[in-house]
Amino acid sequence: MQTTAPSTFQATYRPWLHRYTMLLVAATFVLVTLGGHVTSKDAGLAVPDGFTVYGHFLWSFPYEKWVGNIWYEHVHRLKGSVVGIMAIILAVWFWKSQKGRRWLQLWGVMILLLVIAQGIMGALRVDFARWFPPLATPFAVVHAVVGQVFLCVTVIAAAATSRWWINQNRDDFSLKSAAQSPTLSVTTPPSPPLYPPPTPYHPTINSHLPKSAHWLAWSLVVVLLVQLTLGALMRHNSAGLAIPDFPASYGQLVPPLNQPDIIAAIDARPMDEFIDYFTPFQVGIHFAHRAFAMVVVIAAVLVIARLSRMSRQSPALVRPMLWIIALLAAQVFLGALTVWFRRDPTIATSHQAMGAAILALATLLAARVHLLHWSGLDRGLANDASRPHRADTTTSLPSNLPQASPA
């Protein structure tokens, strides 16, 4: 029987910590969606002062002044402050409760620093419209992208506190250092024997998973990040309707990309109050977003097809994969609706929020694949009975006990 050196550290599943982290993910998703709606409603500069609200302290801005587009911008800021407070609590909670998981402690600190940086960036995005307008739009794009990166970071935190993750019992990325450094090791009481033994979470994740699987999974996240950056560039340059037809682009496969041809193409279209003359940059960035959508779909299908062959029976990997495919199909349709309905704010925001959801799922998938890669499960150790797997305690049970029935 193959044996592995058992780690003295065993992470403990803390249900309330996990639930709280999930709540932070949900709050961040709502925050990102509200931020998207601010852009859809063209409300980003409705409150000209970034660090205050028309001179008021954020939480004391009188409700009767939440008029017009101020409402959207102010609610986004309030929600941001709530997420900020939640991040502080999470950082402290991680620091106190995850002493054997150094990386997760630092992850909590990083979440806090990132949310602070993002808040400052959001305020500067507004203030640059007063101080130095050429920087206002670039900052808005960076603010949009970092917001989604923050969502990914919270998703990883939620994944790392989940029961599934803990049950891998390789702890995580601090395993090696924990094993080598006694000072970092924390010995927790062994779990009581479970009877009947629960079904292992990943019975067949084994040598089929190649060493590069985690890079494959992360590459999908990178592709999605590129696509959302293109989307943010498009939205913040008023290019959402720069190609007014879909699926064709001005009736062609590739739209005209120089000014005279764009003007001629727009003039050839019937009267439409939403369509004025667009610049080559606007048409170009819009087309790049559309073209890259095809890259995203192809990449997602390829990555998921490759990963799913290796993890057919692991719901922890299969479920996010199925969701990604389903939401991608819906996302393409929402993109089309955004054009057909002339950039209706609700539809445009749904498209942006759906993109965020897909990115979050891809991050979850990548994090889980990464854990399996890191903990060595992908190298044929998954079915090793000597592994001190918390959920798989069959080897420690007396042999004369009846085994659990499959039912």
Added chain:
Amino acid sequence: MVEVVQSQGWPQAKGLRVMPRLAVVARSLRWTDRAAILPAILVAMLIHAPASVVRAEEASHDHAHHHAAAAPAAEAGTEVAEEAADKATGKTQDETAPAAAKPRPANVGGIEDPQKQGGIITGDVVFEGKLYPRRPILMGTDAFCQTAHPDTPLLDERWVFGKRFGDEKAALQNVFVFVSKGLENHEFELPTTPAVLDQVGCVYIPHVLGVVAGQPIKVLNSDATLHNVNMNSKHNGGFNEGMPVKGMELEKTFKTPEMAIVLKCDVHPWMASYVQVMSHPFFAVTQEDGSFSITGLPPGEYEVSVWHEFERFKPVAAMQRVTVETGKTSEPLHFIYRPPDAK
């Protein structure tokens, strides 16, 4: 009094500067003390902030009373604008009637020329083609804006057809008519009186405004709601300033000639005004009847051009030549716009 509020910055922002000093004190305290003090600071801020805005509103009230009546009437010119201004500011006809001379009509540009020493260019702009309906604006997000237009919904101002001349012909309003060539060797006195752009009933009045480079622009808020004025241009920089209090005013100067600088309100996204910064004062904006008149021109040959914000409306001839003689009105110019799908 409003200037005092502006020059000192926001009262709350000033209040926040106290925070570092409080932090020094807080450092000497124990955790338990700090925990008790923090909510106290928050409560103090909650109480302080609304009170100071009320003070600012009270301070600006007298000022609003002082200027809001005359300014839009003088600049906007049309009766519609005056009525809207009166409605929004709560003025009666007697109060708004200017005591001095009658203001110049809004469609008359150029310089004051009482001695008739200069020439005059006149003409009109009409639209020929399908008179596309204007989109009604939904103002439900701001009750003040909605009540300012109780009877009929405000319509989008992207194109405004004025006097009708048939089913498919109408005067086209808000066309900026200007001398585009022929004044290169002339110098003109810079107007010292600021051009006024008012926010009345959640609409910019006027929708198209011409100024001479270096001439100040005074932006007013005659509404009892919050506006911001946001501008970003190629050659004249940009700004974004809040005007949350009725009666506030803002003065800006654009120093470089530039066409179609958009001033917009992000609180009410339908609000936009186009400022044309010219190197000379010879321009006009068409009004309800589509006519325009540019007075006080030195004699000479000029090219006159037109601009409309919806670029897909095409002028049949965007530029026309005209000869101006001293003290005479030149042959009227007729500009015709057509829709994009005109055959």
